Amino acid sequence: MRACPAGHLDDVDWKGIINHSQQNCSPPYLLWRGSGALKNITVECPVCRGNINLGEAYSRSWSCSGRFPEREATDTRPFRPGCQEESRIIQRGAANLRIPEIATVLVIPQCDSNLHRLLQIKVIYHVLLSREDTFGENIKNELLKILEKFVQRKELEKETLNAIASYDEEEIRKAVSHIVNLNIPRTAYDMRRDEFRALLHAAENGHPPEPPRRPGEVPNFEVQQRQVRFPVPWGRLQFRVTPISRLRVVMVQHAYRRIPAGQIVAATPVSTVFELPAAPGQKWHIGSELSGEGVFLDLNLTVNPQNTPNLGGRAAQSWWSAWNKPDDYPVRGLISVDRHQFHPLFVWWHTLAHRIINALSLDSGYSSAAIRERIFLDVDERTGHASGGLLLYTAQPGGDGTLGGLIALVPEFERVLERALHTLDTCSNDPLCGEEEFGRDRYNGAACYACALVSETSCEHRNMSLDRKLLLEGLA
Template sequence: MPKGPIRRAQLIAPFGVGAMLVVRDGTSLITAGLDHWYEREDGSEAEDKSEFRVDEWRLAQSLGVDHFRLPPEFRKPNKGDGVLNAYLTLPFLRFPQWHFCSVCDRLKKSPLTERSKVKCPECESKKKTKYMAQVPIIAMCDRGHIQDFPWREWVHRSVKPTCDRPLRLVGTGSATLAGLSVRCECGAKRSLGGITEVDGDETRLSKNLVDKSNNLTGNSDSFFYCQCKRPWLGTEDSEPCSNHQLRGALLSASNVYYAQTRSAIYLQRGNGGELVSLLEQPPLSKLIDRLLRLGDDITPEVLREDRPQLLQDFSNEDIKIALKTILSAKDNDINTDDIEGDDPETRFRRQEFNVLRTERREDNLKIRTIQLSNYQPDIANYFSKIMLVDKLKETRVLTGFTRILPETDQPLQELQSLLWRKPPQKDSWLPAYVVYGEGIFIEFNESRLRQWLEKHGNEIYSRIQPLVDRYQKIQEQRHLRKRSITPRFILLHTFAHLLMNRLTFECGYSSAALRERLYVSDNPDAPMAGVLIYTAAGDSEGTMGGLVRMGKPDNFEPVVRSLLEAASWCSADPVCMEVGESGGQGPDSCNLAACHSCALVPETACEEFNRFLDRGVVVGDIKNRNIGFFAPHSLK
């Protein structure tokens, strides 16, 4: 198998389990499942896997796992040095398995575990050495399965072909798939035109694979469904896939893999302290988890008996307080009281929102508040808090993946099952990566928000309703959950994008280095309207502080003023504004006045795939500038 380097962060996204990448010699590989992580090429396991353990208590509770693990890193010891966990590698498999010869067009299938270059058997029989290349076409379904394109089934127009004679992939010189055809030595041939297309709820590949003229009974053999193939788990077994259809795709298509990730800003449990941190880390955390599963009492005496040296500096009373902090269902620092009407994700974000709006001086979260009186007077009209986050810790977890569409209705357990061939029965875990960084947290003035909606609510709702209708229709067509898209959400989301685009000119970070995190709730009893713009890197020391500096007085005001001026007139206006209002633009046509020239950002920076954006709710539209939250020229 070809070897090559890969960054650990890339194993969460975009090259997580089930994703494909091309290594230096041009071989296409698929990232293998988690079953054989932390192993060497000879099959021996890492000596100490606890080194890779990551504890993020909120994500662990939300995702139903015991802990998380960093991807392994490759270490090569120096002469005479003993290095723990040396020579660990990550397993990859060769995919697609089918190869073609550029000389004779012959198709050949090789094993997933093929390590060497694949030779053309026909050319070799003529005493010529010609290496074959992998075909650029695969097939997939919307449940995450992927397989080689069904060459034999397609050319013979049969779900169960009996012919096993050699196949050839022949090109006519056209740049489209219609210019490629597969031919069998039995005389059958067929073009690949239309294999990626969709006709309503049906795919052309599944619907048209079988020749209907030869199948007049209407039985199940007239339709070709997904075979539930999971090559990333090292198996070619197939099983029914609940009648999900196959769609052809180019190997390089962007919809072949979407990593499903969850992230959290680390919030310390309770008052924290050294003892709480000690109890939250192995080996004591494992002991506590085991006692909880067994239903045994967790007392200072039990912990001391197991690990006397670790706890010798603490009294029994100290340990009791720390245990109460860890085991308590109600955390006073984070205020996890359920708000009626909050969905799980909103509750999760509310915990962070409550912490980010207060000063913190913890190891992994340092937040300063700047009094609004230090800023120019108009700032207080729009914002109620500006917090400088000098240090934060973010954990990003791979929970599964999808294909074809970035959103899915699959349950969390089903997504996680895609990562394993045999999920662990105990000590369950998911891959994660930890980054440290800095940011600016901005909370909008709630009173001003309500006044804005009371005064211009009818005009604003009328403006965004076509966007909402398009989104709801698309979700219904895709059989996905619908969400409420409100003016508050569109305002905060668009402002976050405009701010990120402006900060790239001021603080030295590229747009791809910045991220948004939105805290939005229209609950009248517990509203949220906050935006965290942050950057993070793998270094535990965090980043350089340039982003925080832009949140300080005399720096923040010019940035906001500049972004509002830029948003007032896009270089693509009036087209950008008019196209957005007439039929929408961007992904799924779910943007109004927002394009690459004004409000879009790199996909890694946006939580919503660059959807639900509109400059009109920020600065008004051409017809009426007054409907924008930031009235014209109101910020001096």
């Protein structure tokens, strides 16, 4: 295939890449000579005997056709408007031909009941926002009368109306208040910070605050406070380990990138948002909703503010430089528009998460590819001081993710930390791995497949922003 960093993809223009010896030569077929390595293969024109070495073609830039095959209907001819970017030939099965941009969000604990989910249906949500100040004392009847009109116009299912009607006045009033006063985050960092604060609150107080009132109704997010463990010591640090017995995760793909020939800086996201013909103006994303379990780790700074990693070592200084001046680092465009992924505390928690994932896979009953991470950071922009934590969870379709294998390890989490960290200072690829340092043209510090990298299905950050030496310095 040929691809360009603007996201275009097309077949190789085989006739066009050959240096024909005759003008306007257009052969009905081409000859493929040789096999094995690309440099041993020649593509030849049977008419004029012009040819090109495939290894040479692979290493050169070519004009881009501007084609987006994903946007073409199956019964239409390919549309090739052209593009100013240069394309490169790339193998059809290469991973960098389509790198998805995926957003993952957790359920917001304060709005995790079935009633909340019904009231957040688009039609109902717009009614609540537009008529918030006009509802009287009997909000249930007023809301049902309004929604009945949408049912008559077939814009709302009758079953949805009946489900809302089954709740009493006080339940509906509380749920409406939660939804209309909900502060919707504007950035991915704000969203993740809100999740972090909600997890800290759940670790301190448990969740939900009261048991479900209806038979068969279970919370989408559940933490039993009596099962939370603190302290779980490792060296001078004391971890708080919070088992999350119920967890709901929504995953959405909003874009993808193509990175031919390592053109990382030039690669631009291509939106995957689409509209349905039956609902013009409504934008849709490809997504899935999964349930599972998880373990949340933090340092419980409210009890001991000094219970923090040491981020003053040599390895941390290079990451501090990147956090202070992110625009000086070309890799920022691929890592994230959020500069906080350069923050040393983010790198510390991220590297720790990868080590624990590999340790958990030995005892939990899940493979390391089934355990996912979520790194949290709450940063003071003025000083750079931050608090952080990590969530390791399983959320898969079917049975994987609901077996309780993660939370069952919380009572003996010291053993998990021992297995994750006792060989942190060595790697089978040392001294090559240990001598690596983070810099302007690198994604990681000391990190390789033998010591810190995990499956791409587990890491939200594509195995970037990792540094084993920084983690080791932080534990000292």
